[in-house]
Amino acid sequence: MSVKSRYGVPNDAVITIAGTVGVGKSTMTKTIAKALNFRTSFEKVDSNPYLDKFYANFERWSFHLQIYFLSERFKEQKRIFEYGGGFVQDRSIYEDTGIFAKMHYEKGTMSGVDYETYKSLFDAMVMTPYFPHPDLLIYLEGSFEDIVDRIKLRGRPMEQQTPIEYWKEMHDRYQNWINNFNSCPVMRINIADYDIVNDAGSIEPILDRISYFIQQSRQLTGKFSPEKVKL
Numbered sequence: 001m002s003v004k005s006r007y008g009v010p011n012d013a014v015i016t017i018a019g020t021v022g023v024g025k026s027t028m029t030k031t032i033a034k035a036l037n038f039r040t041s042f043e044k045v046d047s048n049p050y051l052d053k054f055y056a057n058f059e060r061w062s063f064h065l066q067i068y069f070l071s072e073r074f075k076e077q078k079r080i081f082e083y084g085g086g087f088v089q090d091r092s093i094y095e096d097t098g099i100f101a102k103m104h105y106e107k108g109t110m111s112g113v114d115y116e117t118y119k120s121l122f123d124a125m126v127m128t129p130y131f132p133h134p135d136l137l138i139y140l141e142g143s144f145e146d147i148v149d150r151i152k153l154r155g156r157p158m159e160q161q162t163p164i165e166y167w168k169e170m171h172d173r174y175q176n177w178i179n180n181f182n183s184c185p186v187m188r189i190n191i192a193d194y195d196i197v198n199d200a201g202s203i204e205p206i207l208d209r210i211s212y213f214i215q216q217s218r219q220l221t222g223k224f225s226p227e228k229v230k231l
């Protein structure tokens with residue numbers, strides 16, 4: 001049976017954190033999961049066998065990398081389902097196709113045949129009635145300058161060597177993508193409005209909003225809600 005955490009979030013909820021590279025997804029994932037006592041699902045960066053190669057040569061490795069990310073995220077999706085929820089996920093599966101694969105195809109660093117093959121695999125795996133969508137997608141947004149500062153601060157070598165135009169293109173695409181996204185409920189947060197690194201308390205209003213959003217959307221969709229049991 002689903003019960004609520006301290007903040008009123010059902011303990012079987014699945015929350016995914018979306019946003020461009022460096023915006024603060026991993027930091028937010030850890031903070032929310034700790035507060036709610038949820039499990040985490042992170043992207044594999046250090047052990048990713050293609051990422052370094054991809055940044056060195058987009059044309060050669062973009063298809064391989066997309067297939068790798070798709071397979072890793074799908075396995076994570078399965079793990080979340082098997083645990084019965086209670087997860088915060090660092091980056092959504094939707095961004096792989098809606099941002100990265102599309103961008104590389106449109107900029108000419110993924111071939112049309114590879115892109116069609118990737119999309120058809122993605123649609124067969126994800127866009128089916130059997131795929132559980134998250135209860136909430138938290139979209140982190142901020143100014144391009146602040147995000148580039150964070151990429152520099154984190155200092156992953158492969159990202160430092162990437163031309164700034166790549167991050168600008170991605171930043172602009174994200175804004176367009178989120179304005180048209182409708183696969184699950186969305187809660188937007190501007191990174192200028194909180195600072196969970198230096199002010200731990202700034203997560204509190206975010207947790208209250210998460211709780212409100214999830215309860216509202218579960219009532220609308222008729223998904224099991226603890227309130228209904230109490231009545």
Ligand SMILES: Nc1ncnc2c1ncn2[C@@H]1O[C@H](COP(=O)(O)OP(=O)(O)O)[C@@H](O)[C@H]1O
Pocket residue numbers: 019020021022023024025026027028150151153154194195196197198
């Ligand atoms: N709220 C915040 N305030 C200040 N710095 C932050 C905040 N969130 C993240 N950072 C810093 O920004 C950098 C990128 O954050 P990270 O969570 O790794 O981003 P992402 O997972 O979106 O790529 C890290 O150096 C992190 O410490």
Ligand SMILES: Nc1ncnc2c1ncn2[C@H]1C[C@H](O)[C@@H](COP(=O)(O)O)O1
Pocket residue numbers: 019020021022025026043045051065066069091095096097100101159
């Ligand atoms: N689907 C993807 N295609 C290309 N690159 C990707 C994809 N998903 C993540 N990445 C890259 C971007 C960053 O360099 C690292 C980790 O992302 P982060 O936003 O820092 O969590 O992987």
